[in-house]
Amino acid sequence: xxxxECPSCQKRISSKAKECSxxxxxxxxxxxxxxxxxxxxxxxxLMTHSFVFLTLFIAGVVIWFxxxxxxxxxxxxxxxxxxxxxxxxxxxxxxxxxxxxRKSV
Ligand SMILES: [Zn+2]
Numbered sequence: 001x002x003x004x005e006c007p008s009c010q011k012r013i014s015s016k017a018k019e020c021s022x023x024x025x026x027x028x029x030x031x032x033x034x035x036x037x038x039x040x041x042x043x044x045x046l047m048t049h050s051f052v053f054l055t056l057f058i059a060g061v062v063i064w065f066x067x068x069x070x071x072x073x074x075x076x077x078x079x080x081x082x083x084x085x086x087x088x089x090x091x092x093x094x095x096x097x098x099x100x101x102r103k104s105v
Contacts (some may be wrong), residue, residue, distance in 0.1 A: 004033055039103075046100060057086030063092040 002015040008025035015034055019026050060083030066073045069077050 002033070033073045039100075042100060043097070046093055050097065051092055053086045053089035053093055055086070056082050057090055060084075060086055 003012045004015045004027075005011070006013050006023060006025055007022040007027065009020060009023040010021070011022045013020050013022070013027070016029060050083050060081070063075060063082060064079035066075070070076075
């Protein structure tokens with residue numbers, strides 16, 4: 001549990017407290033460090049998502065060309081599935097990262 005300064009009276013209070021124990025000022029939505037931490041956590045989550053989708057995308061390409069020949073039948077369906085899902089997911093996640101970065105901390 002971290003200690004932060006109350007935005008109104010500057011006394012030390014818990015970062016988890018919804019209001020200051022000294023002056024009863026609401027800390028909700030006005031808590032700088034908690035906001036920054038959640039922003040970073042969201043960034044990390046999006047980075048993980050984009051990495052997973054990119055891996056899926058590459059897996060699709062690898063499956064497609066597995067064995068040196070172009071895939072046929074079930075193999076091509078799995079490859080296309082990974083490829084398309086990975087590509088779409090990656091594009092969406094990249095867009096979300098850009099939007100997330102634009103949002104001021
Ligand atoms: Zn206070």
